[in-house]
Amino acid sequence: MGITEDLADALARDAIAAAERLGDDTVISEVSDELGASSTTVQEAFLTAVRVRLAEQRARRHLDERLRRGPSA
Template identity: 65%
Template sequence: MGIVEDLADELAVDALATSERLENEKIILEVSEILGASSTTAQEAYLTAIRVRRAEARARKYLEECRTKAAKAQ
């Protein structure tokens, strides 16, 4: 990845963790607004990283559920 994507991804990881720890979804949006005020390119990369990481988490949860069901069926 390029520097924008790398930095945006690192920020997304931190924002997701902080949001989860503090149980405050607004943190993710507020970080986005701060980025957007200075760089829409960074904001877009950040929001993409958020979406990708959330999608990956949902997919992993689904796979784990499938494994659990299969193990119980055996």
């Protein structure tokens, strides 16, 4: 990845972790708004990274649950 994507991804990881720690998903929106005020390019990369990481988390939880249930009959 390029520097924009690398920085946005690192910030996305931190924002997701902060949102989980605080129990407040608006942290992600607040960070996005701050980025948008100075760089819409970085904001877009950040939001993409957030979406990808959250989708991956949901898919992993689904896979873990499916494995816990075991084989289908």
